[in-house]
Structures are given as structure tokens and as C-alpha cells.
Amino acid sequence: KAGVTQTPRYLIKTRGQQVTLSCSPISGHRSVSWYQQTPGQGLQFLFEYFSETQRNKGNFPGRFSGRQFSNSRSEMNVSTLELGDSALYLCASSFRAQGSSYEQYFGPGTRLTVT
Amino acid sequence: AQSVTQLDSHVSVSEGTPVLLRCNYSSSYSPSLFWYVQHPNKGLQLLLKYTSAATLVKGINGFEAEFKKSETSFHLTKPSAHMSDAAEYFCVVSEEGNKLVFGAGTILRVKS
Numbered sequence: 001k002a003g004v005t006q007t008p009r010y011l012i013k014t015r016g017q018q019v020t021l022s023c024s025p026i027s028g029h030r031s032v033s034w035y036q037q038t039p040g041q042g043l044q045f046l047f048e049y050f051s052e053t054q055r056n057k058g059n060f061p062g063r064f065s066g067r068q069f070s071n072s073r074s075e076m077n078v079s080t081l082e083l084g085d086s087a088l089y090l091c092a093s094s095f096r097a098q099g100s101s102y103e104q105y106f107g108p109g110t111r112l113t114v115t
Numbered sequence: 116a117q118s119v120t121q122l123d124s125h126v127s128v129s130e131g132t133p134v135l136l137r138c139n140y141s142s143s144y145s146p147s148l149f150w151y152v153q154h155p156n157k158g159l160q161l162l163l164k165y166t167s168a169a170t171l172v173k174g175i176n177g178f179e180a181e182f183k184k185s186e187t188s189f190h191l192t193k194p195s196a197h198m199s200d201a202a203e204y205f206c207v208v209s210e211e212g213n214k215l216v217f218g219a220g221t222i223l224r225v226k227s
Contacts, residue, residue, distance in 0.1 A: 035215075042219050043205065043217035045216070055213070058214075092159075092215075102213045103149075103161060107158050
């Protein structure tokens, strides 16, 4: 089974621009979550989509948004980029595992650099 | 809100010696706990998970973790370190279904 794929892997943008990142989950997974990883703040939850609906959201400004398509692929968008948005953006897909836990499988990430 | 605290930011061991990475959690109910590993410039890989079925959890690559409710701990161990174990390790608690809350991470260095 193919893993979670993210495109592009690397991206360089200028302040004020917007960016769209893409994530394709593992086949059969309907939940996609996004995380931001920075040296200062560590790994932080952005949002989760399930069956095309945002199910949960972290504490990020409205410049960060996302969506999910009927094939479970997801995109996240960041508008009006700031230098502090430079980070590794990780996507994770999941299915309901045994019991009440949800195992999440992560993609390799998109490294965004804002200049 | 749930949280995890990783007690060591860096751990250094010699190859062939035991590994201990410490994690304490805070949760208002029985949590789901995970350990993930991240090799340089790579995504996160699930090592193991605890979901109340058994307190001693076995994971991949010889890693284990023991859930101790009385101590609110979920420490990660491995009997014998290998050079390929050098990476950053994250203790994680699941909150509100699929929302994961990560610890700050522990960088494991393995000396030859």
C-alpha cells in the first residue's frame, strides 16, 4: 500500500504571497490532519478533515485554511505569508484502529521557506 | 487539555547499551499514547501505541513502552541501541479523536 504523499516537497515563497500544499492519504483513509513543525514551537496541530468536513481545528489564524475532496485528498492554503510561516508542514492520514485510538500515518512533509 | 512532557531534550548512549526516553503525561481520562520517531529530513514514523489493552506495549525495531497510571508515565525503552536508532523521538497523546498533542521531542544520539 502506498504511503501518504505530499507535494511539493520543497517550496520557497515571498512574504505576502499565498501557497497551497497538497496531501494524498493512504488508500481507504478518510481522515487527513495537518501539522506545522518549527524549531521554536515544535509540532502543532492545524486542522483535521473527515469526509470533506473540518472536524477539528488548532489555534492558528484564519490565514491558514484547508479543504478535503471527495477522494479524501486534502489541500491546505496559507495566505499573506509571513516569515514565521517557514516550517515543515506534515500531513497525516488515519483510520479507526482497534479500541478508541486513531493511528495516524505521516507523509514526508513539505518544507516551506518564506523570504 | 491533555499534555505530555518529555523529560530529556537530549540523550546520548553507546551502541549496544540500553535506551531510556522518559515521558510523563497529563490527562483527565484514560489516554491514548504514542511514540513516534523522526529521522533527519523525514516524516514521522509510528513506533508504538497504548490504548488500554495492555500496559506493556511492544513496538517496531525492538522498542517497548510501559504505561504506568500511578506515575502518569509512558517511558520508551530498548535493550540495545543501534546506530540507526539515532533520531528524534516524540511522545504523543491523542486528544479529541484525531488531534495529536506532541511533546517537545528527545534527540537520541548513539555513539560507536
